[in-house]
Amino acid sequence: MEFTTPPYLLKNASVQRVMLQVLAALLPGVGAYVWIFGPVIVVQLALATATALAAEAAMLKLRDKPISLFLTDGSAVVTAWLIALTFPPLSPWWLIVTGTLFAIVVAKHLYGGLGQNPFNPAMIAFAVCIVSFPALMSQWPAVGMKVDLGDQVRVVFGLLPRLDAISGATPLDTLKTALKLEDGQFSVAALLANQEVFGFFAGRGWEWVTGGYLLGGLWLWQRGIISWHAPIAFAGGLSLLAGALWLANPAQFANPLFHLFSGGAMLGAWFIVTDPVSGCTTPKGKLIFGFSAGVLAYIIRVFGGYPDGVAFAVLLLNICAPLIDHYTQPAIFGMKDKA
Amino acid sequence: MLQLFKFKGGVKPQTNKTQSLAEPIGVAPLPSRLFVPLHQSIGGTPRPLVEPGERVLKGQLIGAADGWISSAVHASTSGTVRAVAEHIAAHPSGLATLSVEIEPDGLDEWTERTPIDHGAMEPEKVRERLREAGVVGLGGAVFPTHGKLTASKTVPMEELVINGAECEPFITCDDLLMRERAEETIRGVGVFRDLLQPKRVLIGIEDNKPEAVAALQAAVTKLGERFEVIAVPTRYPAGGAKQLIRVLTGKEVPSTKRSTDLGVQCFNVATAYTAWRAVAHGEPVVSRIVTLTGNVERPRNWEALLGTPLSEFVALGAPKADTNGYLMGGPMMGFEMPAMDAPLVKATNCIIAGSPTLFPPKAPEMPCIRCGECAKVCPHELQPFELYWFARAHNFGKTQEYHIFDCIECGCCSFVCPSRIPLVQYFRFAKSEIWAREKEKNAADQAKARFEWKTARDEREKAEKAEKLAKAAAAQAAKKAAEAAAAAAAPAAEASASDTPAAAPAAGSPALDAEAAKKAAIAAAMERARAQREAAAPKNTEQLTPAQQREIADIDARRRIMETQTAFNAEIAETQRTQSDEK
Numbered sequence: 001m002e003f004t005t006p007p008y009l010l011k012n013a014s015v016q017r018v019m020l021q022v023l024a025a026l027l028p029g030v031g032a033y034v035w036i037f038g039p040v041i042v043v044q045l046a047l048a049t050a051t052a053l054a055a056e057a058a059m060l061k062l063r064d065k066p067i068s069l070f071l072t073d074g075s076a077v078v079t080a081w082l083i084a085l086t087f088p089p090l091s092p093w094w095l096i097v098t099g100t101l102f103a104i105v106v107a108k109h110l111y112g113g114l115g116q117n118p119f120n121p122a123m124i125a126f127a128v129c130i131v132s133f134p135a136l137m138s139q140w141p142a143v144g145m146k147v148d149l150g151d152q153v154r155v156v157f158g159l160l161p162r163l164d165a166i167s168g169a170t171p172l173d174t175l176k177t178a179l180k181l182e183d184g185q186f187s188v189a190a191l192l193a194n195q196e197v198f199g200f201f202a203g204r205g206w207e208w209v210t211g212g213y214l215l216g217g218l219w220l221w222q223r224g225i226i227s228w229h230a231p232i233a234f235a236g237g238l239s240l241l242a243g244a245l246w247l248a249n250p251a252q253f254a255n256p257l258f259h260l261f262s263g264g265a266m267l268g269a270w271f272i273v274t275d276p277v278s279g280c281t282t283p284k285g286k287l288i289f290g291f292s293a294g295v296l297a298y299i300i301r302v303f304g305g306y307p308d309g310v311a312f313a314v315l316l317l318n319i320c321a322p323l324i325d326h327y328t329q330p331a332i333f334g335m336k337d338k339a
Numbered sequence: 340m341l342q343l344f345k346f347k348g349g350v351k352p353q354t355n356k357t358q359s360l361a362e363p364i365g366v367a368p369l370p371s372r373l374f375v376p377l378h379q380s381i382g383g384t385p386r387p388l389v390e391p392g393e394r395v396l397k398g399q400l401i402g403a404a405d406g407w408i409s410s411a412v413h414a415s416t417s418g419t420v421r422a423v424a425e426h427i428a429a430h431p432s433g434l435a436t437l438s439v440e441i442e443p444d445g446l447d448e449w450t451e452r453t454p455i456d457h458g459a460m461e462p463e464k465v466r467e468r469l470r471e472a473g474v475v476g477l478g479g480a481v482f483p484t485h486g487k488l489t490a491s492k493t494v495p496m497e498e499l500v501i502n503g504a505e506c507e508p509f510i511t512c513d514d515l516l517m518r519e520r521a522e523e524t525i526r527g528v529g530v531f532r533d534l535l536q537p538k539r540v541l542i543g544i545e546d547n548k549p550e551a552v553a554a555l556q557a558a559v560t561k562l563g564e565r566f567e568v569i570a571v572p573t574r575y576p577a578g579g580a581k582q583l584i585r586v587l588t589g590k591e592v593p594s595t596k597r598s599t600d601l602g603v604q605c606f607n608v609a610t611a612y613t614a615w616r617a618v619a620h621g622e623p624v625v626s627r628i629v630t631l632t633g634n635v636e637r638p639r640n641w642e643a644l645l646g647t648p649l650s651e652f653v654a655l656g657a658p659k660a661d662t663n664g665y666l667m668g669g670p671m672m673g674f675e676m677p678a679m680d681a682p683l684v685k686a687t688n689c690i691i692a693g694s695p696t697l698f699p700p701k702a703p704e705m706p707c708i709r710c711g712e713c714a715k716v717c718p719h720e721l722q723p724f725e726l727y728w729f730a731r732a733h734n735f736g737k738t739q740e741y742h743i744f745d746c747i748e749c750g751c752c753s754f755v756c757p758s759r760i761p762l763v764q765y766f767r768f769a770k771s772e773i774w775a776r777e778k779e780k781n782a783a784d785q786a787k788a789r790f791e792w793k794t795a796r797d798e799r800e801k802a803e804k805a806e807k808l809a810k811a812a813a814a815q816a817a818k819k820a821a822e823a824a825a826a827a828a829a830p831a832a833e834a835s836a837s838d839t840p841a842a843a844p845a846a847g848s849p850a851l852d853a854e855a856a857k858k859a860a861i862a863a864a865m866e867r868a869r870a871q872r873e874a875a876a877p878k879n880t881e882q883l884t885p886a887q888q889r890e891i892a893d894i895d896a897r898r899r900i901m902e903t904q905t906a907f908n909a910e911i912a913e914t915q916r917t918q919s920d921e922k
Contacts, residue, residue: 004431005761007750008698009352009508009670013712013757015705069703115706115758227711276709281722325725332742333347333581333719334593 015114019074021225025216026081026271032212036205037089037141040152044084044096051100052080059109075114079103082122082271086264086311087129088140090155090162095136099125119318120278126311138307140170171206172263173307175254210266217270226274229286234269235260237294245302253302263301264310268293272310278318284328285321293317341541341569344589346582348718349574350751352508352671354547359511359630359638364519366642367655373415373441373646374426374682377402380475381482383409389439393420396450398623401439404470410483411473413623414441415644417448429649429667429684433677441646452621462488462534465618472617473624473685478502478513478578478607479668481686484614487604488534497602498588499537501528501611503544503551504571504578507669510689512628513608515640517544517551520612521558523619527611528566530618535604539567541587542608545577546570575671576749580605582718594745609688629683631656633666633691643683649690650679658692666691670698671750705758713752713762719745723752723762730769735776738769746770797899819870826863 033041056076060067080100087096103121111117130137139162154160220226239256246253259265264272273279273290280289293313300309378384385402389395395414402412418441425435457465466485475481490496505513517524532540542559544552549570556568571577571586581592584603592598598605609628616622625645632638635656643652649665666673667687676690683690691697713723721742729737743766752762 004675005764006673007671007754007763008666008673008693009754010701010759011350011352011755013755014702014759015708015757018708018710018757066703069705073705075708113706115708276711281709281711281714281724329722329741330720332593332721332745333585334591334596334745335742336591 015073015075018225019078021220021223022078022271023074023081025220025225026085026213028215029085029209029212029267030081032208033085033089036208038152039149040156041084041089043153043156044087044089044091045081047093048080048084048096048100049077051097052076052083052104055101055104056109059105059113063109063113065113070114073114076104076108079108079121079125082267083125085267086122086126088137090139090141090152091136092162093157095129095133099129102128115277117277118321120272120275120314123272123311123314123318127315130306130311134306138170138173140173170263170307172301176302176307206263207261210261213266213270217266217274220270220274226270227283227286229283230273230279230290231269233287233290234273234294234297235265235290237291238265238298239294241295241298259298259301263308265297268297268310268314272314273317278314278321280321280324280328282325282328282330284330285324288324288328289317289321292320341567341587343569343571344586346577346585346718347720348716348751349576349582350716350754351574352754354573355509355632356511356514356547359509359632359640360514362639364515364628364640364642365655367644367647367652369416369443369445369447370644370647370651371443372421372648373418373443373644374438374648374680375401375412375415375441375646376426376428376436376438376682376684377412378436379412379473379481379645379685380410381408381480382406382486384437385409385412387423387437387439389414389420389423391420391422394418394444395420395441396448398450398452398625400471400623404483407470408483408486409470410475410485411471411623412439413473413625414439414450415625415646416441416443417446418443427678427681429676429681429687431674431677438646438682454619454621457530457618458533465530465534469614469617472613472622474610474614474617475624475685476607477609477613477627477685477688478580479672479686479688481684484606484610487599487606488531490535490604491597491599491602494600494602496535496537496599496604497539498584498604499528499532499535499540500580500584500587500603500605501531501540501542501566501608502578502580502583502605503542503548503555503608504583505548506545506573506575506578507671507673507689508575509632509691510630510669511632512630512640512688514548514551516609516612516628517548518554521551521554522561523615524608524612525555525558525562525564525566526619527613527615528606529562529564530614531604531606531611532566537602537604540565542566542568543571543577543583543587544568545573547573575751576718576747579718579747579749581747594742624685627683627685627687629687630689631692632689634659634662634694634697635692645682645684647683648680649676649683652683653690653692656692659694661694661696662692663695664693666693671754672748701761702759704760707758707760710757712755712757716751716755718749718751719747721745723766726769727760727762727765730765733772735769735773738766739773743769743773794899815870822866822870826867 030041030045053071053076057067057071060070083099083103084096087099103125107119107121107124108114108117151160155162217226217231221228221231238259242253242256242259246255269290273293280286293310296313296316297309300306300312304312306312377387383405385405387401388403389401394417395401396417397414399414400411401414401420404411420439421442422440424438424440426438426440428434428436430436455465455468457468466488469485469488470483474484476484476487503513503517505511528540528542542555544555546552552568552570559566559568569587571583576582577586580598584598584605585591588603590601590603592601592603613624613627617624626642627645628640629643629652630638630640631653635653635658637656639656641652641655653665665676666689667676668674668689670691673689673691675693707724707727709724711724714721717723719742723746725741726738726743726746729735729741730743746766748763748766750763753760756762
């Protein structure tokens with residue numbers, strides 16, 4: 001027989017299968033994205049995917065690893081999609097290429113490639129770009145903008161000037177800026193009533209996109225690809241802090257529902273804090289990881305200088321993951337009374 | 340109905356059991372040659388008792404148990420011993436092991452069999468009978484059964500668990516045994532019950548074997564026993580002893596304890612059956628039921644003689660053309676038989692003919708992505724991926740911290756791993772490395788202890804010697820002083836004697852007197868010289884220059900090192916001897 005180590009019977013499982021299911025789970029969110037903000041996001045997804053695969057192939061060649069085996073594992077594509085979905089859809093082409101290159105080359109391969117990266121590569125891409133190009137990373141298209149796909153693509157490739165008319169801040173950012181500028185004059189309730197920017201319970205249009213991510217995440221959980229611990233703990237941490245502040249001062253702080261369905265919260269909860277490589281692995285560890293990331297994300301997005309806090313929260317927790325895992329090892333069979 | 344417990348983890352591979360269940364157990368024909376390995380159980384290797392050319396009878400003792408944890412080996416049929424030599428073992432290593440080659444004479448003539456009445460005997464005698472009959476755990480671990488039939492002195496025996504779960508895919512030998520030989524199996528359980536005196540007897544069978552459950556239940560009722568026959572959920576590895584104990588009793592036996600410490604003991608159903616045959620029929624274990632399945636035309640269970648070469652056994656099932664190897668055991672924990680002339684042994688519960696379609700080649704190994712699937716399915720609730728990282732890094736201390744020795748190598752982790760990492764192999768590697776290092780360390784520790792003891796003894800002897808010398812020197816000095824005093828007195832006395840006329844006749848002629856005086860003077864001088872020498876001798880070692888002292892210390896140190904080296908070499912030789920004995 002070709003191999004001589006038990007078990008000889010194996011379940012039909014592979015890294016590629018896992019990654020393809022993650023990509024499939026992103027589709028509802030992507031669909032909503034296209035419907036609300038236009039098909040330009042597909043161009044960005046393609047751009048990121050092509051860059052990621054090229055960078056992956058080059059790095060594999062440099063590292064003398066089997067190229068086709070690793071190129072087809074799907075991990076680079078997942079990273080690329082997550083980057084594309086966290087960057088503004090009308091950001092210039094080189095921005096997403098830079099982010100993706102940094103994620104694949106530095107955050108992934110310089111640390112040892114698949115399975116070895118201590119930080120989530122997509123969040124590294126976001127953090128690097130928002131620190132380096134804060135203005136470009138903060139321009140989001142207004143919902144229902146009347147610009148056709150051709151013009152959108154031209155904007156992305158720098159053939160049309162970037163118009164302020166077609167882009168602005170995210171609802172989350174708008175809320176924060178308004179509250180800061182108005183210095184308490186404006187109430188959240190009044191702001192949220194503005195149907196230009198805000199929808200039924202979160203950002204207008206964004207509710208559908210984040211709802212799509214929630215749907216995909218639940219499907220991943222149902223398939224057993226992810227466990228419930230980290231997403232639920234993340235949502236819990238975020239909601240708990242948001243809820244407490246909202247109850248204390250509803251005029252100043254938005255409700256938890258708004259926060260859950262705004263910005264990167266849903267994508268983060270189901271697709272980022274669940275990353276097995278850079279996250280925690282023990283059930284208790286996942287709860288701590290998710291909860292802390294949720295709390296930190298809220299603090300950064302509400303009190304910090306950046307429009308959203310998920311990326312920085314996750315990266316900070318990535319550093320802590322090995323330590324959390326070390327202290328949360330579950331008791332094993334036959335030793336539960338001692339633990 | 341008994342409340343069942345759950346064990347965490349586990350997997351549900353396709354069972355593939357129906358293929359070999361269509362026909363009843365067949366009796367395999369006599370093979371042309373038998374290769375009966377002497378070492379077929381855990382523990383000491385039995386010593387061969389037969390010579391080439393000797394005629395043996397079926398059931399005749401050919402290997403006597405060596406030590407308490409060891410089990411006897413018998414001729415599987417009557418015939419002539421052709422050789423007592425090394426023959427390839429039923430082991431993945433393909434190494435040879437001392438085996439008795441028997442050419443059957445076709446008569447299958449039994450040796451004298453003496454049934455015993457175990458109820459009327461000392462328990463110790465019953466255990467000895469089982470040891471002499473070669474009864475070992477037939478579930479696969481082949482631990483000598485008599486060694487498990489003594490209850491703990493401190494913990495009362497609560498449950499006797501009988502394992503009929505048979506959770507590995509493909510294997511059906513226990514299923515058919517329970518269906519066809521239920522009564523004798525239950526009687527065997529009765530023997531164990533009598534020896535261990537448990538409060539309850541629980542027989543666990545996976546619920547995919549309803550016929551076996553019904554057969555055993557009927558036998559229990561018929562024999563008027565109070566054993567509970569329980570169907571347990573089908574989930575691999577429910578037939579692992581610790582998992583079955585957990586499911587039936589709720590008790591978890593950690594790796595650091597024996598199950599008897601928790602008041603439980605566990606035996607396989609086939610073991611109970613052979614124990615009954617040994618007790619009630621005086622039959623030693625010379626055959627066992629083996630499932631022949633997989634890529635064969637006629638999958639079936641066979642009662643096959645121990646020592647039957649694989650080639651002759653698989654021919655019974657007519658392997659298909661694309662068969663590319665044979666597994667012994669199940670597909671989860673079994674191994675590939677190293678050669679076609681390797682024999683069936685007590686541990687052989689199943690032979691699976693493999694083919695590229697049945698067991699497709701594994702996809703290439705990918706890096707671990709820490710997805711945690713392995714931890715989800717680990718029945719011992721370990722973190723296999725952490726163990727894998729540590730084993731890869733040769734960080735064996737950490738593997739122990741993460742309980743590597745609780746791993747039962749069931750293969751669930753490898754089964755689900757999306758990166759196709761042969762996790763169990765990494766754990767076996769880590770375990771064997773740790774064992775090797777511990778042996779080395781023990782050897783070094785022993786050598787060190789010996790060295791320290793020897794140094795202490797040398798010092799003590801040295802001190803004693805010095806004390807003796809000091810005493811001798813003191814005595815000599817006293818003697819010398821006395822002698823000097825005597826020497827000073829003697830000439831004066833002699834002179835006065837020669838002057839005295841009265842003394843002259845007594846002393847004889849003056850010439851003779853002079854000669855005597857001369858002799859006395861010589862003797863005195865010699866005595867003085869001797870005294871001087873002796874008085875000077877200790878001074879030789881006491882008044883040395885520092886350089887001389889250093890030189891002597893160096894010589895002593897060199898001698899000590901050489902002595903330690905010799906002791907160490909002897910130690911190594913001894914360790915190697917005991918190691919080869921253990922094997």
